[in-house]
Amino acid sequence: MNKYIQSYCYDFQYRKTQNLKKIIQDNQDKINVMEICYHNDHFVEIVLNENKKANITSFDSVDNSIHYTQIHNSDRYDVIMGNTKYTLLKFIEKNPLKTFDIIFINRFYKDYNDVVEDINNSFLLANKDTIIMIESESKNKLLKKAWKENISKKRISEIYNINSENDEGIIVGKFLFV
Numbered sequence: 001m002n003k004y005i006q007s008y009c010y011d012f013q014y015r016k017t018q019n020l021k022k023i024i025q026d027n028q029d030k031i032n033v034m035e036i037c038y039h040n041d042h043f044v045e046i047v048l049n050e051n052k053k054a055n056i057t058s059f060d061s062v063d064n065s066i067h068y069t070q071i072h073n074s075d076r077y078d079v080i081m082g083n084t085k086y087t088l089l090k091f092i093e094k095n096p097l098k099t100f101d102i103i104f105i106n107r108f109y110k111d112y113n114d115v116v117e118d119i120n121n122s123f124l125l126a127n128k129d130t131i132i133m134i135e136s137e138s139k140n141k142l143l144k145k146a147w148k149e150n151i152s153k154k155r156i157s158e159i160y161n162i163n164s165e166n167d168e169g170i171i172v173g174k175f176l177f178v
Contacts, residue, residue: 016135017042019162019170024050027131030101031055034125036084036118037106047102048076057100059084059091061107085114088121099127105143106135115146123155126175132156133172147171154178 024047033047035058047054056077061084080087084107091098103122109115122132134143150156157176162169 016162016169017046020046021050023131023133023170023172024054024102027051027102028053030131032098032100033057033102033104034100034122035059035104035106036088036122037061037104043104043106044077057091059087084118084121088118088125092121092124098125100125100130101127102131102133104133104135107143108140109142112142112145115142119146119150123175128175128177130175131159131172132175133170135170144171147173 020043028051031051031053033054033056035043035056037043037058037060044056044058047056054076058077058079060079060081080091103126105118105122107118126132134140134147147156147158151158151173154176156173158171158173161171
């Protein structure tokens with residue numbers, strides 16, 4: 001692993017990083033990856049390093065992010081900047097047949113309606129085999145609430161929940177198409 005990735009992952013819990021690596025390694029056939037995030041982070045680097053065939057589309061709401069990976073892996077990584085309320089819908093309009101194999105939601109929400117919209121729009125970009133993952137951190141209560149609501153509505157089936165004792169980790173599931 002190069003020094004940049006080591007330093008970038010340093011502040012992220014080691015166990016969570018290892019779990020993300022394992023998920024990507026175990027799903028080498030999943031090459032179209034989408035991320036909804038608040039800033040460029042460890043996930044992109046892990047995917048690009050662990051799956052040499054993967055392509056990532058990241059929807060990022062921080063306009064002043066420096067996207068290291070976009071510069072160095074531009075053929076496999078695309079960043080769409082702006083509010084996901086608009087950028088996801090515009091992407092769906094322009095790419096009506098596009099689906100992703102893995103969708104990772106890694107954003108801290110201040111408004112519950114934003115969470116619901118992002119999950120609903122992600123559903124439109126999913127196929128029957130899409131894996132959806134969320135970063136489950138104690139301060140990300142709205143995302144976890146929406147996750148649980150989608151499970152109760154039978155829109156998402158939880159596959160596993162990798163959480164530490166302080167309630168930080170990754171929750172993995174699949175969208176259910178009825």
